[in-house]
Amino acid sequence: MLRRLTLVAALLAGPAFAVGPAFAVGLPSEMLQDPAQEARAREIGRELRCLVCQNQSIEDSEAGLARDLRRIVRERVAAGESDAQVVAFVHDRYGDFVLLRPPFNAVTAVLWGAPLLALGGGVLAIVLSRRRMRGALVAEAPPLSPEERARLAALEHSEEDKRTS
Amino acid sequence: MATTSRRLLMLAPLGLAAAGGAGFYAMLRGMGTGSYDPKGVPSVLVGKPAPAFVLPALDEAGVPGLEDAALRDLPAPVLVNFWASWCVPCIVEHPQLMTLAREGVPVFGINYKDKPADAAAFLARRGNPFLRLGRDEPGRVAIDWGVYGVPETYVLDRKGIIRWRWPGPVTPEVLQQDIRPLLRRHA
Structure with missing residues (x-):
């Protein structure tokens, strides 16, 4: 809300604001004057975690540290650094935690591998159960035990008796 | 043999749940004693000299x-x-x-x-x-x-x-x- 109001004020004030300091904190004039650079800075900022609120990117957060990091990103973009260089600057200081998209390394291997593990486990379970089912169908029935044979013979006899009677 | 392996398979979800429970219990205990902080940001500077300033x-x-x-x-x-x-x-x-x-x-x-x-x-x-x-x-x-x-x-x-x-x-x-x-x- 406040931002919107300051934006309106800035628009009304027009050129007076445009020539002001490039990095006034918390104001639209915090934005870079070059729209392409500002868009790049925003893209970079959206990938960086605010370490205070932790579930917001530095672009979304109103925390003081997020504001400082936004300024640093813009200064570095304005100085002509590549996206990777800007991200590396912040990553060097705050580690993997600051990246909203965690990189693949030894620590995050389980994180990234979990869906594959789950899928692999599921496929394995299906293959095993299907093989067992087919095995059960194909496997020959064990030979009859003497008792079973005797019972079978008895049944057959009684069946014949019924027919003949 | 087949029945025992099937019974073990039935125990697998229970085992997974037990392992998960043990893990969460350890986390909760750590949060209580302060040894585990889910919001903690590990420092990348440990093992390095102080930055120039x-x-x-x-x-x-x-x-x-x-x-x-x-x-x-x-x-x-x-x-x-x-x-x-x-x-x-x-x-x-x-x-x-x-x-x-x-x-x-x-x-x-x-x-x-x-x-x-x-x-x-x-x-x-x-x-x-x-x-x-x-x-x-x-x-x-x-x-x-x-x-x-x-x-x-x-x-x-x-x-x-x-x-x-x-x-x-x-x-x-x-x-x-x-x-x-x-x-x-x-x-």
């Missing part, structure tokens, strides 16, 4: 400012403490810093995003534990250290390598269980 002194404190050169080749391990007069946990930890300072442990301070007059009033009221104190009003040096909130405390060994970082107040427990053993180990 030069910070001006707080005139009223009567001690010199702080720069990275003062954190190399030390006679003893030191603490570097980021604090601010507007930070409530900093009041909680202050007596512990005073205790260390009285014992002769070098405690260096970095005053984060503070007004000099407020910082001076804080120290005048509660005592100054700092041998050196740098003012980081813009908060840029704190970012170079990977600080994400105050207070934060670092222990550096005699070579100036950062050995430990604690985000949050130095309570009497942290002092006894973490800082004192570290100071002994790196003495």
Whole structure:
């Protein structure tokens, strides 16, 4: 809300604001004057975690540290650094935690591998159960035990008796 | 044979749930005792020397400012403490810093995003534990250290390598269980 109001004020004030300091904190004039650079800075900022609120990117957060990091990103973009260089600057200081998209390394291997593990486990379970089912169908029935044979013979006899009677 | 393996398979979900439960229990316990913090940001500086910086002194404190050169080749391990007069946990930890300072442990301070007059009033009221104190009003040096909130405390060994970082107040427990053993180990 406040931002919107300051934006309106800035628009009304027009050129007076445009020539002001490039990095006034918390104001639209915090934005870079070059729209392409500002868009790049925003893209970079959206990938960086605010370490205070932790579930917001530095672009979304109103925390003081997020504001400082936004300024640093813009200064570095304005100085002509590549996206990777800007991200590396912040990553060097705050580690993997600051990246909203965690990189693949030894620590995050389980994180990234979990869906594959789950899928692999599921496929394995299906293959095993299907093989067992087919095995059960194909496997020959064990030979009859003497008792079973005797019972079978008895049944057959009684069946014949019924027919003949 | 087939029936026992099937029975084991039936136990698999139960085993998974039990393992998960044990894991969550360990996490909860750790959160209770303070050894596990799900929101903690691990420091990438541990094992490295302090980043390059030069910070001006707080005139009223009567001690010199702080720069990275003062954190190399030390006679003893030191603490570097980021604090601010507007930070409530900093009041909680202050007596512990005073205790260390009285014992002769070098405690260096970095005053984060503070007004000099407020910082001076804080120290005048509660005592100054700092041998050196740098003012980081813009908060840029704190970012170079990977600080994400105050207070934060670092222990550096005699070579100036950062050995430990604690985000949050130095309570009497942290002092006894973490800082004192570290100071002994790196003495």
